[in-house]
Amino acid sequence: MAVSKSANRSDLAYYPKSRTRSPYSKNTLRHSIHSAAESRSAVRKKAFIQTTENPLLYFFSVVGGGIADSFYIAGVILGYLRKEIFVRQERRLYWRMKKLGIRFSYLMGRLGLAITLPFVKTVRGFYLMGQAVARQKGRPFGDKVMAAADVFYYGCRNNINMFKTMVNYILPVMGVVLFACVVNFTGSLSFAVAVSYNGEQIGYVSSEAVAEQAKQILTGRLVYLDDSERITITPSYSLEIVENTEMLNEYQLADELIQLSSDEIVTAKGLYVDNVFYGAAEGDGTELEATLQKVLDQYRTDSEDETVSFVNDVKVVPGLYITENIVSTDDLVAQVLSTDSTVRYYAASLNETAEEVADANRISVSELKKLNPDIEIDSKSTTFSEGQMLTVAEGGSFLPVQVTRTETYTEEVPYSTKTTKSADYMKGTTKTVKAGENGKNQVTAKISYVDGSEVSREVLSTKVLSEPVTREVIQGTASPVSLSGSTGDGKIASGFIWPLSGSNRYVSSYYGSRSLGNHGGIDICLRGGTYGASVRASASGTVVFSGTNGSFGKLVRIDHGNGLQTYYAHNSQLLVSAGDHVAQGEVIAKAGATGRVTGPHVHFEVRVNGQRRNPINYLP
Numbered sequence: 001m002a003v004s005k006s007a008n009r010s011d012l013a014y015y016p017k018s019r020t021r022s023p024y025s026k027n028t029l030r031h032s033i034h035s036a037a038e039s040r041s042a043v044r045k046k047a048f049i050q051t052t053e054n055p056l057l058y059f060f061s062v063v064g065g066g067i068a069d070s071f072y073i074a075g076v077i078l079g080y081l082r083k084e085i086f087v088r089q090e091r092r093l094y095w096r097m098k099k100l101g102i103r104f105s106y107l108m109g110r111l112g113l114a115i116t117l118p119f120v121k122t123v124r125g126f127y128l129m130g131q132a133v134a135r136q137k138g139r140p141f142g143d144k145v146m147a148a149a150d151v152f153y154y155g156c157r158n159n160i161n162m163f164k165t166m167v168n169y170i171l172p173v174m175g176v177v178l179f180a181c182v183v184n185f186t187g188s189l190s191f192a193v194a195v196s197y198n199g200e201q202i203g204y205v206s207s208e209a210v211a212e213q214a215k216q217i218l219t220g221r222l223v224y225l226d227d228s229e230r231i232t233i234t235p236s237y238s239l240e241i242v243e244n245t246e247m248l249n250e251y252q253l254a255d256e257l258i259q260l261s262s263d264e265i266v267t268a269k270g271l272y273v274d275n276v277f278y279g280a281a282e283g284d285g286t287e288l289e290a291t292l293q294k295v296l297d298q299y300r301t302d303s304e305d306e307t308v309s310f311v312n313d314v315k316v317v318p319g320l321y322i323t324e325n326i327v328s329t330d331d332l333v334a335q336v337l338s339t340d341s342t343v344r345y346y347a348a349s350l351n352e353t354a355e356e357v358a359d360a361n362r363i364s365v366s367e368l369k370k371l372n373p374d375i376e377i378d379s380k381s382t383t384f385s386e387g388q389m390l391t392v393a394e395g396g397s398f399l400p401v402q403v404t405r406t407e408t409y410t411e412e413v414p415y416s417t418k419t420t421k422s423a424d425y426m427k428g429t430t431k432t433v434k435a436g437e438n439g440k441n442q443v444t445a446k447i448s449y450v451d452g453s454e455v456s457r458e459v460l461s462t463k464v465l466s467e468p469v470t471r472e473v474i475q476g477t478a479s480p481v482s483l484s485g486s487t488g489d490g491k492i493a494s495g496f497i498w499p500l501s502g503s504n505r506y507v508s509s510y511y512g513s514r515s516l517g518n519h520g521g522i523d524i525c526l527r528g529g530t531y532g533a534s535v536r537a538s539a540s541g542t543v544v545f546s547g548t549n550g551s552f553g554k555l556v557r558i559d560h561g562n563g564l565q566t567y568y569a570h571n572s573q574l575l576v577s578a579g580d581h582v583a584q585g586e587v588i589a590k591a592g593a594t595g596r597v598t599g600p601h602v603h604f605e606v607r608v609n610g611q612r613r614n615p616i617n618y619l620p
Contacts, residue, residue: 006300017027018458025319029558036239046429061275079219102233111229118162118165121155125152125155127279128151128155129152129583132148132150145298159305161548173484187230189548190206190243191237191240192204192238192239193206193208193239193240193446194237194239195206195237196237196238196369197233197236197257200260202235202253202257203252204240204242205249210249210567211250213234215254215257217250217251218233218257219376229331233257235574241247251317252454253317258321260324266280266282266321266326267319268280268282268285268318268321268326269281269283269285269288269316269319270321270325270591271319271332271336272314272317272318273313273314279325279335280326280327281332281436282326283329285316285318285329287329287333288329288333291336291466292336294402295336296309299403299452300403303405305406306404306405307403307405308355308402308403309401309402310399310400311362311401311402313401314399316373325587332368337396339398339611344393345389345391345392346390346391346392347389348384348385348387348389348390349386351381351384353381353383353386354369354379354381354382354383357384358380362450363393363455365380365456366455367453367455368390368392375390396451397572401451402448404448406444406446407444408439409447410442411441411442412441412449413440414468415436415469416436416468416470417436417471418471419471419474420433420475421475421477422470422474422477422583423477429540429541429581430473431474431476431581431582431583432472432476433472434469434470434471435467435469435471436469436473439464439466439468439469441462441463441464441467442462442463442464443461443462444462445457445458445459463467470487473579474583476540476549476581476583486563496538496606496618496619496620497536497538497539497584497585497619499537499540499604500524500526500530500535502535505525505526505527506600507523509522510522511612511614511615520612521567521569521603521604522600522603523603524602524614526599527597529600530591530599530600530601530602531591531592533570534554534590534591534593536587537583537584537585537586538584538604539560539584539620540584540586541558541559541560541561541582542558542579542580542581543557543559543578544578545582548579549595549596552567552570552595553569553572553593553594553597554571554573554577554592555567555568555569555595556574556576556589558582563608563609564606565607565611566604566607567604567605568588568604569592569595569602569603569604570591570592570593570594570600570601570603571590571593571600572589572590572591572594572600573589573590574588575589576589
């Protein structure tokens with residue numbers, strides 16, 4: 001299959017050797033390709049002669065030659081480019097790819113020959129053995145066997161190297177196949193723990209931990225009386241290879257252990273509360289389960305997002321139970337419906353917070369505060385001393401029920417109070433100028449209850465319905481009227497003002513004796529008309545009376561402290577009420593002529609500790 005390098009290089013004689021423009025046209029390129037095709041045809045004829053004896057080798061030679069031809073034609077086409085750098089590179093590329101194609105076809109032919117030759121020679125050997133036996137026609141059977149044996153012997157002797165080659169190929173392949181089979185078989189194996197008791201195999205579990213859980217379940221079911229015989233159950237374990245074997249869970253394994261440990265067993269359903277076994281009811285346990293459901297149903301309100309569940313982990317587990325652990329269904333139902341009146345206490349650790357104590361006992365901080373009114377619990381961060389005893393439960397149902405639901409309700413927002421200090425009012429008195437009004441919010445919250453008592457509240461949203469109105473209050477700062485001061489002319493420096501103001505004011509009747517009898521006050525009028533005039537408080541104080549009082553008619557009485565009171569009588573209209581705090585100068589009534597009078601005026605009195613005093617001495 002080798003091709004002369006000098007002969008093939010003549011096919012590339014058209015390549016330019018300088019940077020000058022290539023003189024060749026498209027016809028020249030077409031001629032070059034045809035010339036190359038003729039050269040390749042000559043090479044193929046030579047290869048055909050060399051590979052006629054082996055069709056597989058010939059096939060690979062043709063394929064390799066086809067690949068080389070493709071590169072050759074590509075090189076010729078690229079050589080037509082006018083830049084010399086392309087011509088050089090393609091000339092080199094052509095020869096490299098040509099050699100590569102020839103070598104590749106040769107190697108593939110040899111490889112195919114090496115693979116197929118043992119099979120071809122084996123078939124050839126059987127063919128020759130058949131011909132040798134055919135030549136012994138009419139001879140005894142032993143001669144035919146010897147003829148075939150001779151052919152087999154000489155065939156093996158002449159092709160001993162071929163057998164060695166076959167062994168070199170077959171043994172590694174068989175090793176790889178064997179290794180893959182071993183890996184596949186090992187990966188398909190399943191391992192399990194076989195559990196045996198009293199020499200009898202019970203079954204398989206996935207791990208020894210499952211078996212230990214089964215022992216704990218069994219121990220919980222075995223609730224003995226004081227005089228009951230104790231049963232010791234110690235299963236043995238072994239690791240085994242299994243295939244498609246159903247594994248037992250911890251409850252199934254516990255049932256199997258019970259069956260092997262005692263003949264006195266029954267099918268029942270056991271009640272577990274927080275993994276504590278309280279007994280088993282014989283039968284299907286329908287009544288017990290119905291009672292548990294009834295306890296939950298009594299708290300349901302059919303709200304969309306309502307969840308109702310037991311605070312404790314309550315489970316009814318069916319299985320096989322020793323008869324000593326069987327209790328009547330009525331007793332279990334009574335246990336479920338019972339209440340516990342025992343008060344539970346909790347000893348706090350050093351610096352343990354109120355929230356930590358509440359969480360440890362499944363209650364809220366507010367409930368902890370309610371259970372311990374004598375202990376100051378301000379917030380969740382309140383800490384306790386070492387060993388401090390706290391009440392965490394006052395008794396309740398055996399199975400407390402927790403209900404969580406979303407509720408929407410209206411909540412009042414307390415109003416604030418704005419206080420303004422004023423010397424117009426006596427110290428210790430307040431006057432409401434503007435009444436306060438609580439606001440309203442619509443609140444949506446997730447609330448949790450335990451046995452009907454709220455334990456937590458999470459506000460989800462708040463909508464303001466109305467804003468609170470601030471209450472406005474005036475707080476008096478004036479000191480009570482002093483009775484000890486004097487101006488030297490008999491007047492007392494009380495700070496009083498006249499009940500009727502104006503330059504047209506006059507006194508129509510003074511304090512003291514007169515023709516109609518002793519006069520306990522003074523009568524004040526206004527020139528031009530008194531009826532309906534504004535009557536003002538002489539000093540700040542508290543209204544202790546406002547109403548009709550005999551000959552006084554409509555009367556207002558104000559207390560100014562230190563035993564000092566003032567009277568305002570014969571009014572036509574009262575503008576204050578008992579209990580009101582009034583400032584000095586505040587209008588308290590309208591002048592009139594009620595009671596025993598001869599005309600409209602204001603009868604004004606000053607009394608100290610109940611004794612009348614001359615008002616003139618207190619007025620400016």
